[in-house]
Amino acid sequence: MADIGVVPRTSNDEAGLGLVSIVVSLLLVALLSVGALKAFAGGTVTGSGSKSLNPTVDQAYDVQAQSALSSAMQNVRDGAISNGGLSSSDLVQYGVQSGPSNAASVVSGAVMDATDAGGAPSGPLGFGSVTLAASSKTGTCWFVWFSTSATWYGFEPDSTSCAATPLSTAPTPSAGAPGTIGWQQGSFPVTG
Numbered sequence: 001m002a003d004i005g006v007v008p009r010t011s012n013d014e015a016g017l018g019l020v021s022i023v024v025s026l027l028l029v030a031l032l033s034v035g036a037l038k039a040f041a042g043g044t045v046t047g048s049g050s051k052s053l054n055p056t057v058d059q060a061y062d063v064q065a066q067s068a069l070s071s072a073m074q075n076v077r078d079g080a081i082s083n084g085g086l087s088s089s090d091l092v093q094y095g096v097q098s099g100p101s102n103a104a105s106v107v108s109g110a111v112m113d114a115t116d117a118g119g120a121p122s123g124p125l126g127f128g129s130v131t132l133a134a135s136s137k138t139g140t141c142w143f144v145w146f147s148t149s150a151t152w153y154g155f156e157p158d159s160t161s162c163a164a165t166p167l168s169t170a171p172t173p174s175a176g177a178p179g180t181i182g183w184q185q186g187s188f189p190v191t192g
Contacts, residue, residue: 058138061104061136062136062138062140062142064104064137065104065134065135065140065142066134066188068104068105068107069133069134069144072095072096072107072144073130073132073144073146073151075094075095076091076094076096076109076130076132086111086130087111087113088109088111088113091111091130095107096108098110099163100133100135100163101134101162101163101164102135102162103135103137104134104136105134107132107133108132108134108162108163108164109130109131109132109133109164110130110165110166111128111129111130111166112129112131112167128147128168129145129146129166129167129170130146131143131144131145131164131166131167132144133162133163133164134162135159135162139157139159140155140156140157140158140159140191141159141181142154142155143155143164143181143183145167145171145183152170152171152183152184152185153183153186153187153188154183154189155176155181155188155189155191156176156177156179156180156181157178157191158178159178171183176191
């Protein structure tokens with residue numbers, strides 16, 4: 001009669017081969033994961049001046065800068081209303097700096113004062129206009145210009161410096177290009 005419950009034995013060499021293949025497979029997955037995380041976190045291929053691998057990542061960087069500008073604009077408007085006016089020195093308390101922006105979370109700002117014939121601030125908010133700027137990791141500098149009567153949004157692709165400058169009059173509609181701010185009234189321009 002034959003033994004039914006007997007399992008054939010394998011050699012110790014064959015048992016070790018299964019463990020080695022699992023370890024090698026896990027190592028390969030870990031290396032691929034690290035490479036993918038670096039590419040996703042950096043948003044660019046290795047090397048200087050490389051374009052982004054993923055347009056969605058670029059869009060997220062731009063939205064981050066636009067969100068920082070929108071929040072800063074609301075804070076500055078609320079502060080101007082609460083305090084009955086606004087000057088360049090007031091911007092710091094609203095998280096806006098006078099120097100250039102070097103990151104999406106750093107907002108640059110400038111105030112164009114408007115005064116009446118007597119030298120007092122004119123307009124319901126006590127300022128002429130405010131320009132804000134924030135630098136996206138894509139290299140685009142995003143802008144918001146607002147006064148008591150209008151709000152304009154702009155961008156400058158491939159900007160070398162992202163700093164807000166005071167504007168005495170409202171911007172005019174234009175296309176953005178390196179060295180030129182493209183302006184649009186009412187919402188941020190679509191760039192891609």
